[in-house]
Amino acid sequence: MLMKFPVLLLLSFAALARTPAPPQQPDLQHPPINPEFIALPDTASKAMPIEHKNITYLHASGADLQLDVYQQPKVKPTPVVIYFHGGAWWKNARPNSASGFHSLLSMGFSLVTVDYRLTGVARAPASVQDARCALSWVKQHAAEYNFDLDEVIVFGTSSGGHLALMAGMLPANNSVDLPECRNQPKIAAIFDFYGISDVKELLANGFTLKRSATNWIGDAPDAAALATQMSPLSYVRPGLPPTFIVHGDADPVVPYEQSVRLRDALRASKVPVELHTVPGGQHGKFSAEQSLNIGAALSKFLETNHLMAEQ
Numbered sequence: 001m002l003m004k005f006p007v008l009l010l011l012s013f014a015a016l017a018r019t020p021a022p023p024q025q026p027d028l029q030h031p032p033i034n035p036e037f038i039a040l041p042d043t044a045s046k047a048m049p050i051e052h053k054n055i056t057y058l059h060a061s062g063a064d065l066q067l068d069v070y071q072q073p074k075v076k077p078t079p080v081v082i083y084f085h086g087g088a089w090w091k092n093a094r095p096n097s098a099s100g101f102h103s104l105l106s107m108g109f110s111l112v113t114v115d116y117r118l119t120g121v122a123r124a125p126a127s128v129q130d131a132r133c134a135l136s137w138v139k140q141h142a143a144e145y146n147f148d149l150d151e152v153i154v155f156g157t158s159s160g161g162h163l164a165l166m167a168g169m170l171p172a173n174n175s176v177d178l179p180e181c182r183n184q185p186k187i188a189a190i191f192d193f194y195g196i197s198d199v200k201e202l203l204a205n206g207f208t209l210k211r212s213a214t215n216w217i218g219d220a221p222d223a224a225a226l227a228t229q230m231s232p233l234s235y236v237r238p239g240l241p242p243t244f245i246v247h248g249d250a251d252p253v254v255p256y257e258q259s260v261r262l263r264d265a266l267r268a269s270k271v272p273v274e275l276h277t278v279p280g281g282q283h284g285k286f287s288a289e290q291s292l293n294i295g296a297a298l299s300k301f302l303e304t305n306h307l308m309a310e311q
Contacts, residue, residue: 058137061126080147087158087160089159109309116134135185139152194254244297251283
């Protein structure tokens with residue numbers, strides 16, 4: 001009889017081990033960012049880029065800021081997409097591989113993925129300055145990596161979408177750029193995936209990203225003015241690059257209405273723009289079918305604006 005108790009205890013522990021843990025509630029303040037949200041049919045060609053990792057493009061705030069290049073192995077210069085990761089300006093890093101970008105690589109684009117200063121290192125406008133410096137680096141090293149400077153595209157998700165917009169929309173004469181990063185290529189297009197277009201709005205109570213936006217902007221007396229300066233909506237004007245926007249209409253983090261306002265403002269300025277709405281879409285957590293729809297819409301946008309890479 002005495003031997004039964006250990007056996008019963010072992011069985012009890014085994015049952016506990018098999019009991020599934022309760023599902024974790026999503027962290028709406030700091031959602032995971034996954035760049036695998038563009039899909040092409042299985043018939044798309046598989047690209048095998050040449051990898052160049054951990055390249056320092058800027059030294060700032062006591063640290064080397066780095067990027068990765070995934071170069072198309074072609075003789076002719078190729079269009080290049082510069083990607084900025086999300087993370088509410090304060091977390092995450094550039095993806096450690098190109099596994100989430102097969103569709104863009106299969107379209108014939110080279111890819112540059114960029115790290116930038118996060119809030120804990122330097123507040124606004126540091127990450128915008130870094131995004132602009134990444135553009136300058138691409139122009140400076142175009143011949144080395146076979147980039148076509150007539151087709152430089154900026155791309156970002158969430159707060160990275162905000163950085164892509166700022167990188168592509170800031171006028172040449174501005175008070176934001178670092179002096180050493182003013183020689184930048186002309187941007188051919190902007191891909192904004194559920195990015196922030198109005199930072200000042202997020203500082204108000206009731207917005208999911210209020211804490212992150214407030215920490216990034218800071219609490220100086222001129223915080224509201226800085227937030228306006230850091231808002232892409234402040235720079236809408238004729239002549240901007242064609243802009244492709246993706247946003248879920250049920251996004252609980254970045255308001256879908258911000259992308260609607262951005263689209264309407266760009267249209268009013270005669271800028272080619274498409275807002276691809278993901279019905280019921282959350283903050284980047286798109287299904288396989290939704291990702292295929294995004295891929296089809298993006299391909300059409302590129303063809304319409306004569307931005308398709310040679311296969």
